[in-house]
Structure formats: structure tokens, C-alpha cells
Amino acid sequence: MSMNPGDPNSFNHRTERLSTGRTYHFVDQRPAHYTAETPTLLCLHGFPDLWYGWRHQIGPWVRRGYRVIAPDMLGYGGTDKPTAPEEYSMKRLSDDMAALLDIVGVRKAVVIGHDWGSYTAGRFALWHPDRLRALAMLSVPYNPPIPVYLSLPEIVKRLPNLGYQLYLASDASTKEVEANLDRFLRLMYSLVTPDKNMLLEGKLRQVLFHAEGQAPAKKLLLNEKMSNMNGPLSYYRTTKARFDEEKAARLAPSLPASLPVLHIYGSRDKTTAASAAEASRQLIPRLELVELDGVGHWVMLQAKEEITEAVGGWLERVGVVPAKAHGKL
Template sequence: MDPLRPETFNHRTEVLSTSRRYHFVDQVPERYNPGTTPTLLCIHGFPDLWYGWRYQIGPWVRKGYRVIVPDMLGYGGTDKPSEVGEYSTKKLCEDLAGLLDLVGVERAVVIGHDWGSYVASRFALWYPDRLMALVLLSIPYTPPAPMYFPIEEVAKRLPNMGYQVYFADERSTKEVEDNLSTFLSVLFSQPKTGKDFTGLGQLRKLLLDKEDVSSFVGHLNEMEHKYYLDQLANMLGPLSYYRTSKIRYEEEKAGNLSTNLPLDLPVLFLWGTKDPASMPAHVERSRKFIPRLQDFALEGKGHWLMVEAKDVVTEQVLDWLDRLELLRFAAKL
């Protein structure tokens, strides 16, 4: 498992019970016991791939965990339906439950970053009996909303959400695809480099005006950048996640989802102090909904924690899992 060589990981492509075809990496440790070896299910965000976890997979497997990392729906080698409704969080969670069923895992430690953090937390609400523990990165937990607010209204209250208004507009798909290299350079940039792109209209202007992005210091080397370019050529699926807000609200209301995560669920939240998506006030607010929350702030780090703080993320998750004694418990069985 060489992080710079995607082909060195164990890739699988299977049709789930939901009839959707998923590509995923499935790494099994030495001395694997199907009945007792804990499994880590890692869920990436936007605009990412299974490859976003490339630095964590190997160390976690060598520690003794099975690690399963899918390309989420619409990404990479996974199915890419054209209907927006197919990307609802409830359906994504059905896929994840189907993936666990496929690999013969009843309960897993679910780990999510960015959009994956949101999906992972909703998986804990829709399928609480399928989790051993939950790890969220970069995006703090937000409970199901008591009422629906269009993203345009949200962006008026939270100006740094303006980019989501752009993504929710179907016209953004072609514009992003036509300028994908620039788009990736901007999105994978380090904090406080280049221009702000989160405000209303800023990202679209940056792309369409062909602005110079050389000031954006990126997290991807040339090979990694090309890999993402090849895997994300079709952006309809990834952008569709931002077009499901009304559907998600209606699903959660109909499902009468709890605002609190399960009382007995251990939850770890890792966040960068330079990440505008992880404001301290939002982290504190999440505590009222998560009885067993532990958080760890990474000073000076931004949004792409698995890359810019790869060793810290790897070890913090392992240390936390060690305290839960999952491997020790498995060894006794």
C-alpha cells in the first residue's frame, strides 16, 4: 500500500443489495478473523475519492483493523446516476449498510470527512445498530433541522456558505467540468493561500474569468492532481449532493430522526483551527447533541486534515480506538 501508487491497494467493484455498483478499497490485516476483527469504514467528502484516505489505510491495517473505503455514489469507479434524488442521504446510508452486508460486517467504526462526516453522522441516526464508534473530521455534527431553509437563505446568514449556492445551481456542473484543473487547485489549497472563494459568486467568477491560481498552495502533487482529474471528469454526481437539501429535510422529517446521536455511541471529532468549516462555536454547539463527544483541535491546520496532518490524524484515531479497547476485546474472543 503505497500512498503514491493507487494501484497498490486492494480494489473491488461489487453490486450492492441496493442494486448500485460501488468501487471500494478493502484491506484486510494479517491474522484477520471475520468474527472479531474490527472494521473501519471510511467515507470521503467533496470533491474527494477513496484516495483521500491513502495515508491512513496502511497504518490502520497494520495496526490490526480491516479498512474499507468506497468511492461514494457519483465518484470515481462507483455508479453515477443522473437523478438528483438518488443522492439523498437516506439512500447513501442504505448503500453503506448494503456495503457492510456485502463484506460480512455487522458493525463498524465509521469515519467521515467533509460531506463524509455529514453522511457518517446520518448513518448513525438511520442505522444506529451498525456502528461501534463514530469519527468525524472537519465538519461538526448538525442535527436534523426542525424546518427547511433554502441554501440561498442560509448563505445570507452565513456568507462563507455562498459557494454552496453555486454548487446547487445545475449550471455549475459544466462550468466546473470545463475548468476542473483550476477547480481542484482552488479546492485543495492550503489555508490562507490565494483568494477567498467561499462567498457568494466568488468561485464562479474565479473559474470563468480564468484567474491565475498560482498563489493557491495546494495539497496535491502533480501525480495526485492528475489522478483526481481523471477520476472526477464527471462532476454531476459530486455536485448533486448539494442539490438534495429539500429532499434530505423531507426524509429526516418523515423518518422522525432524533436530534441526538445515540447515547452509548463514542464519538471523536477532529478539526483544524484554520478551517472555516469548523468554527469553535459550531463545535461547542454540537456537544449538546452528542453525550460522548471528544474533540481534538489541530492548531494551524485547514480542511484537508488527512493530507496536511496525515500522521496526527492517523495516530489520534488509533489512540482513541485504543482507549475503546476494540482490538483487545476482539483478541479475547
């Protein structure tokens, strides 16, 4: 099947009930010479997105010889949409991803995440370290478990550029975002001018109701599939649940020493500071950093080819390559 980024129906879609009891929709693309040894890339999207956020990378990676699996994450698209915020905790999502790998017959995968998908991928490496061959985190850097609970307002006091999360975590945001969905998506997928800096506390709601002149959002899937925003917004409402799970399990702050890790971020992404990316080196022994000059948060869209090539080259360097790269196919 030919994969056309402009046609979501040209990809191979599956919907399966996992051993965790939750049903996931995902795209599952196999290369022409697929074998049980073919490396699998598990791609986790962020907020607010779908599997479709990977549309420009799936085809090229498959043509390189990788199997690519890209799910609609919990709360999105064709995947289950539980109402309780605690259903979206990182442990539960990580358990879902392990169960998804089980159902597709993959023991270890290269896990690639963007935004909340990046955060989830990092936690998956802590909850299920034996299920990863390598880890790639796009935009959002690795954030370790913390020893003492910090509420979201306390976190925002320390990191003011995360102030927008206070609005998204509020119960009021669900109906307001749903009622202004097209405008909200235009905000999320466009560069916000400095005088309308939606990252700071109190600004996002203000900008949401006074946004003018933003570039149109891609309506092909986003507007149709995101009419129910409770699930996507629930990710921002899990701060305490995540902390309690991690404290109870005594999760280590560092990623496995043997795990190859790639972090790619845009120099114009105001949610990711270069200093935070550099600081993560202390917790990630095998970290490779790539800064994309002039690129913002949506790296898979704004730097399509760069992401494809950066991940592909890194996989070759760390030895995760399809058999045909060794002349076996």
C-alpha cells in the first residue's frame, strides 16, 4: 500500500482491545521485507494531535526497512476515552503501550514521542525498561521523578513558561475549548506573537477568546476527531496521580545506563529551554542532543525531512538497523 501523507486512509489501520482492557486504534505499517527481526518504531503523539501527526515520517521510515506503529493515544481519535483523569496516569499509559507491543508481537521497540508523547515515552522507559531498544524524545526533554510532591501551581511558579497548563488542567477548560475548538487548534498549531504569549499564567484563555489572524488548522482529522476534549485535557490533570504512582514504585530518576536516547528540539520552541535539554545529560548516560535552528514546537511538521533523517541516522549510529542494511535482504 502506498502511504500518502495527505490521505489518512492510505495507511494500514487497526483497532485492538488490549490486555489492560482498553481499546486502541493505531496505524501499523510493515516494510516490504518484514521479518520477526525487523526493528519496530512505536510513535507516540502529544497534545493536541493524533497518529496523523507522524504522517510525514511513517512512509520514509518504513521505506528504510522499519515497522512503524503509531497509535491514537488514550482519549484521542479512535482510542478509548475514559472520563476520570487518573485513567491517564503515566503508569497506566505505559502499561497500555506494553500491552500494545504484546498484541502486535513485538518484545522491544524504539519508542519515539513528541510533546506529551515524549513525556510518556520517558516514563515508559522507567516503568517498562525491558521493552525499549532505544528512546527518541521530540520537543519535550526528559523530566525525572521528583522526591517531593509539587502541585501544578507550584511548578508554574518555578517554570513560568508552563503557566498555560493551569488553564488546561482546570475543569472549566473542557467546555470552553470544545466550544472554540477551531480557534483553539489554530492557536496550538501556529506561532503566537510575543504580545499574545499564551505560555504565561492566565494568557491562554485570554488569547483563546481574542485570537485573530491565526493560520487555519488542519481540519482533515483534528476537528472531526477532537470534538471531545476531556481525554486530551486530562493529561494535564494527572500531576498528583503521577507523583503517587512514582513514589510508591520508587522509580529511579535516571534512565537505564545502556539505553540510547535522542532528544530533538527546536530553537524557537518556548516550552523547551536549551538549558533543560543540557541538564538532562546528568540523568541520561547515552544522550544525543539535536537542536533544529529556527524550528518551533511542531518539529514533525516544521522540519519533516530533518526529523526523518535525524532519527534514521541516530538509529544507524546506535546499531538499530533493519537486516537489509547489512545486505541480508
